[in-house]
Amino acid sequence: MSIPFLKVKKNCLVCYSLPETKRYNEKSKENLKQFQTIENTEKLKELVELQEKTEIEDVKEFTKYYLLKYEEVKKKNYKRNFSVTQRKKIADSTNTFIDCIKHNYRKKHGFNQRMITFLTLTIPEKQKHTDKVLVKALVDFIDHLKKVKNTLIKDKIDTKEQLLKLENYVWRAETTEAGNIHFHLLFDCYVNHTTLKRVWNNYLQKLGYKGGENAANIHNLKNIKDVGDYVTKYMTKQPLNDEFANLLKSGQISHSDLDNYSDDVKYRRPILYTSWGSSRSLKTLSAPTFSGTEIFDFNELKDKCQKVELKEDLKDYIKIYKGKIYDLLNSCGYKLKHKMKQKFDLIYRWLYDKTDIERNLINELSWLSRQSFDKQIFEPIPSKKNQEKLIIGTLF
Numbered sequence: 001m002s003i004p005f006l007k008v009k010k011n012c013l014v015c016y017s018l019p020e021t022k023r024y025n026e027k028s029k030e031n032l033k034q035f036q037t038i039e040n041t042e043k044l045k046e047l048v049e050l051q052e053k054t055e056i057e058d059v060k061e062f063t064k065y066y067l068l069k070y071e072e073v074k075k076k077n078y079k080r081n082f083s084v085t086q087r088k089k090i091a092d093s094t095n096t097f098i099d100c101i102k103h104n105y106r107k108k109h110g111f112n113q114r115m116i117t118f119l120t121l122t123i124p125e126k127q128k129h130t131d132k133v134l135v136k137a138l139v140d141f142i143d144h145l146k147k148v149k150n151t152l153i154k155d156k157i158d159t160k161e162q163l164l165k166l167e168n169y170v171w172r173a174e175t176t177e178a179g180n181i182h183f184h185l186l187f188d189c190y191v192n193h194t195t196l197k198r199v200w201n202n203y204l205q206k207l208g209y210k211g212g213e214n215a216a217n218i219h220n221l222k223n224i225k226d227v228g229d230y231v232t233k234y235m236t237k238q239p240l241n242d243e244f245a246n247l248l249k250s251g252q253i254s255h256s257d258l259d260n261y262s263d264d265v266k267y268r269r270p271i272l273y274t275s276w277g278s279s280r281s282l283k284t285l286s287a288p289t290f291s292g293t294e295i296f297d298f299n300e301l302k303d304k305c306q307k308v309e310l311k312e313d314l315k316d317y318i319k320i321y322k323g324k325i326y327d328l329l330n331s332c333g334y335k336l337k338h339k340m341k342q343k344f345d346l347i348y349r350w351l352y353d354k355t356d357i358e359r360n361l362i363n364e365l366s367w368l369s370r371q372s373f374d375k376q377i378f379e380p381i382p383s384k385k386n387q388e389k390l391i392i393g394t395l396f
Contacts, residue, residue: 006295008288008340010095010228013298013305013321043073051132051272059127060179063269080239080263080270087236090276093285094170094186094235095228099326100351101188102227103344111152112163114352117187118219118231121200124211127180132273134181135173137203139277142169142185144199151192164189168351170278172235175268177242184234193218235276239268281351288343297336304328 305321
């Protein structure tokens with residue numbers, strides 16, 4: 001028996017079913033096997049030594065040499081771009097995070113509440129360390145920022161009024177046309193820009209970089225109509241070099257045309273380490289998902305969307321309804337809007353109002369709900385406490 005699910009995304013509704021018990025993918029077993037030949041041992045050793053390097057003279061030349069050795073050992077090209085699945089996962093998590101914060105934001109509460117801050121961190125000189133060193137510096141910087149006092153700046157004066165500290169975040173590493181690494185970050189609170197610049201500059205100075213006083217820039221999101229699209233574009237975009245980005249923007253080539261060019265030609269140099277990360281809570285966050293009899297409440301919204309025609313072999317497993325979901329939701333009845341409000345309230349509580357033990361319990365309940373499909377689990381029940389458990393059981 002399969003369990004029906006409905007996932008509410010920004011631009012579509014996705015209806016699908018999952019089996020009660022997880023099926024083992026035999027192909028993944030093969031992927032776990034490591035094929036290592038004797039003649040590759042020395043090459044592998046050299047690759048490991050390159051991975052352990054910290055300082056370099058020319059980041060582009062170092063990257064070329066590393067990619068050459070990587071392809072000799074691994075017998076495949078280095079992955080330069082996110083897969084479609086990765087992009088969807090990052091966009092899913094980031095959009096849900098943003099929508100959740102926006103849903104709970106109240107202008108009258110001012111800066112002392114959860115809000116979206118988007119920023120970029122750069123390095124002021126030619127890169128002289130490996131990407132691994134700089135990514136680790138970024139992670140240390142975020143951990144540091146979570147611990148320092150966050151105070152409000154008003155009219156360019158620090159008021160000393162303490163605000164909420166950073167808790168949840170997402171970051172993405174990219175390279176410039178010149179080869180330098182830089183970072184895009186999404187934070188869940190107002191950030192004192194003086195503290196931000198000072199702390200990031202301290203980490204740059206430790207690595208020997210000078211002139212980093214203005215290497216942190218906070219983006220102004222006030223005039224951005226769709227913050228989710230604006231931010232996720234930075235988080236998931238392809239690392240195209242300027243030439244191909246301009247050709248694509250002007251319409252001289254299409255996305256499908258990019259397949260005709262090699263990665264070396266169309267992409268900037270790749271990040272030779274982890275290229276994105278997030279707080280632990282956001283790693284498991286996905287678009288609001290409903291199960292069982294709850295999905296029938298969305299028939300009203302489905303009727304307002306355009307059904308997407310899929311391939312014949314997919315029609316029995318998945319159905320997609322396209323449209324500007326949140327705009328269409330505003331024209332739906334109170335019951336459906338209230339159900340979405342409950343879901344976002346629950347996600348917010350899971351992110352900020354729960355202890356680690358309670359979050360683990362929510363994850364466990366979510367897993368159990370998928371393993372045992374019982375009609376009673378998904379029907380409203382009188383007790384307010386049990387109603388919360390009902391929603392928790394279908395959080396993911």
